[in-house]
Amino acid sequence: MYKKMILGALISVALATTGAMADDVPADLGDKMKPMFGGSAPDSLKSTPVAGMFEAKFGGEIIYVTGDARYVFVGDLIDAQNKSSLTEASRSADRVAIVKTIDATKSIEFKAKGEEKHVLYAFTDVDCPFCVKLHKEVPALNEKGVTVRYLAYPRAGVGSPAYKKMVNIWCADDKAAAMNQVKNDGKELEAKECTNPVAEQFELGQKLGVNGTPALLTLDGTMIPGYRPADQLAKMLDDAKAAAAK
Template identity: 30%
Template sequence: MTKTPVRSTSAQVGKPVSAAVKSVLLKNTRALKNMSAKTPFFYTAVPGVIWGATLEGVPFLLSDDAQYITDGEISVIENGQFIGLDESFERRKNQSVFATLNDSQLITYPATSPERAVIYVADDVNCPYCRRFHQQISMLNAKGVTVKIIGYPIYEQSPEQMRGIWCQDSESSRRHAFDKAMLQGEMTPTPASCNADHVTPNREKSRWTGSDSNACYLP
C-alpha cells in the first residue's frame, strides 16, 4: 500500500473517483493484472467502499485504501429485509456514465409530444430482441419518450455493419440507415472515405452501466 485516499461523502455516491484518487488506487493495485488506466471506479453509499469493473464488465468492490477486494455488487437491506441491488447507486452511476457519452455519436429518436423521459438503449443490428424493440420506438416517442441508441455490437458480423451506419455524414442519414437495418434487415455499406470508429468509444463507456444488447436505461 502506498497511500489511503480521502474518504468519500454521501454527495459523491455514484460519481467517478477523481483522477488523483484513481491514480492512488491503481498504484496500490499495480500487482493485479486486470487493473489499468481504463478501469472505472465509482463511489458507493458504503463509506470506504469503491465500485469497480474489469474491462470485461465484471463488477468488483474495493476498499478505498486498496487493501481489500471482492467480486460482487452493493445490495440494500431495509427494515431487516433484503431489498436487492442499491438502485440509487446504480442510477447515479449510470447518470455519470451517460454524461460522458459523445451525444453526436448516439442515434436519437426525439419525443414527438412534450418530453417526459429519456432512455438509452444499447443496440446491435443483428439482435432479434433489439429489432422487436425498434418497432416500438415511434409509440414511445408519441408518449413523450426520447430514445437514444448506443451502438453496441456483440455479434461477429456486427462491428463492420454498424460502422457503415455510424459513418453516415449526418444524424438523419445515420437514423435512416439504422432504421433500414433494424426494420428491413438492409445494411448500409461503409463509405470508402470513412476510416473512423464512431461506435467503440461510447460502447466502451456504456459497458459500466452493465450494458448488453437491447439493454435499456432510464437516467
C-alpha cells in the same frame, strides 16, 4: 451457486454490522490488491456502511474487499433493512456522471412526437433479435413522448461483422433511415468508411457495464436491461418520474 453464496455472505455481514461507522480506506489497500489483479490497482476505493469492507471499482465493475485485501466479494451489497442495493446506487451515481458526457449529436435519434417527456439512450446491436424487436416499438414510444437515442454496441466487438454494419449506418447520409432499413427491412447497406463513433460508443457501453443488448439508459442513470414493450417502458418511465417528483 457460488454467486448466491457470496451474496448471502454479504447480506449476513450487512445485517451483523448495521449502524456501524464507515471505516477510512487503508492507505495501502490499492497496492495490496495489485497482485490479485495483474498488477493493476482499482480505479477508486471507498468505504461502505459495513465495518471493514470497502468498495473497489475497476472500470464498470464493482467488487468488495476487506481492509487487508485478503477477502474479496463479488455481487451486490444489500441493505437488508432498507431492502436496497448499495451497489446499484453506486453504479447509478456513476452512470449519471457519464450520461452527462454523452454527445447526443453522435447518437441516432428518433424524437418524441409532441411534448418530450423522457429521453432513453439505447445501446443496440443490429444483429440482436431483441434489438430489432425493440426498434419496432420505437414509433409507439415516440407517440408516448419518449425520445430514443441509439448508441452502437456491437456485442462481438470492434471489427466484428455487426461492428461493420453499424459503421455503415453511422456513415449513411440519413442515419435514422439507414437504421430503419437494416432493422425493419433486413437490408444490407453499401459499405462505407467515415469518421464514426461506433468504437467509442462500444467502449462507453463497457464502461457502463453493458453486457447485453438492448440496454436502455435514462438521464438519471437508471439502466434498463433487455427488451420491453412500449407500454411497459413508458409506464416505468412515468412512474419513476412521478416518484422522483415527490
